[in-house]
Amino acid sequence: MPFEEVNSKVVRARVSPASPVLARRGAMLGYSGQVTFRPVHGQGRGIGGIAGAALSGESNPMMATEGQGEVLYGYKGLHVTVLELDGAAPLVCEADRLLVHDAGLQTSVQFLGSGGIKQAIGGAMTGQGLFTTNVHGRGSVALLSHGGAFPLQLNGTQVGVDPQAYVGHVGQLTVDLAARVGFRDVVGRGSGEAFQLRIGGYGTVYVQASEQKF
């Protein structure tokens, strides 16, 4: 069930017994109809999921919304971007950027270290953490961003993204951390762009208009 954008910061989700949604806990602004909210732990992946989420720090308290009705979601005045996933490739993002998604979508935590020690160090250096969340399946996702997320289409090209402004990506993309730390950065005269995520391949990268993380 696609989400409807009420304005740039609020989405409306239609909930029916056949299509419940999962949302960030506490993000409900209002609803109509017969709707119930139930906390979920480990994002519906059982005991292993709970343990994984606790270990990784990628635990975002979520709640299931069930019943029949319309629910409005928004969080802290942050901008919301609605994406439709076609099931071809997962959405990769930070767990705390997920506002609401179809319950039919699967989320899993990915350990960046499996991409090699270099990538693990990269995650730790940029404050991205060592884990990211993958969202698999067909359905809608609403992502939070500070200042609105804009898409960059990649067709075999490469872009550099500020790690703090990176929101997420969909498609066959490789993400690599490029550090250009020179003498000037050490003495405090750097350009402020010492670290960049080099993203290449085929797909879409979402970038926000701010360097604020949450």
Next chain:
Amino acid sequence: MAQLTAHKRVLHADLQGDRIRAASGSMVAVEGNVDFKSAGMGGGGGMRAALKRAVAGESISLMDCTGHGRVYLALDAMDVLVVDLAGDTLTVESEHILAHTEQLRLDVQFAGLRGVTSGQGLATTTVTGHGQVALVSEGPVMALEVAPGQDLVVDPDAYVGSRGQLSMNLVSGVSWKSLVGEGSGEPFSLRFTGHGLVLVQSSER
């Protein structure tokens, strides 16, 4: 010739082998082959500019972006406005400058008493030349017109910049009421006379 275009809260800077200056750390994404390098203490204006800035406390930290491609610049989700200059001068608070093209020259102008009382430091920045300058603001910028016989009074905290033949002076509404805490919250304001445009943001710093 580098081209600056504003898209809501993001500035697109298209570079064709030339250079722009942007606020340090404001890059959110980059396509193509672009190098970033600190422009130094004076914001690229040389030793004299650096000295003047140090004296005036008008701090500005810029970086050079050189190369081919498109740079996406943004600062704290603030709104972006591009101003085209054709040889004239834009007066602007330095903290509002996001980027400018190479041909423009930044200088410091001492503002005197006005700056001290409004808490904005002693000086403002002037941008002169042919090119484009991108400004950031909390909320969209309004351009308010000033004409002879039609003065404009704005809040110093909402003032972003001005352009044209304008003279500015500080109006004080301080009375015994403000001293005992019964003021209206608008003790100082800026009065503009002359001919030109004043840029005002929809928020107070």
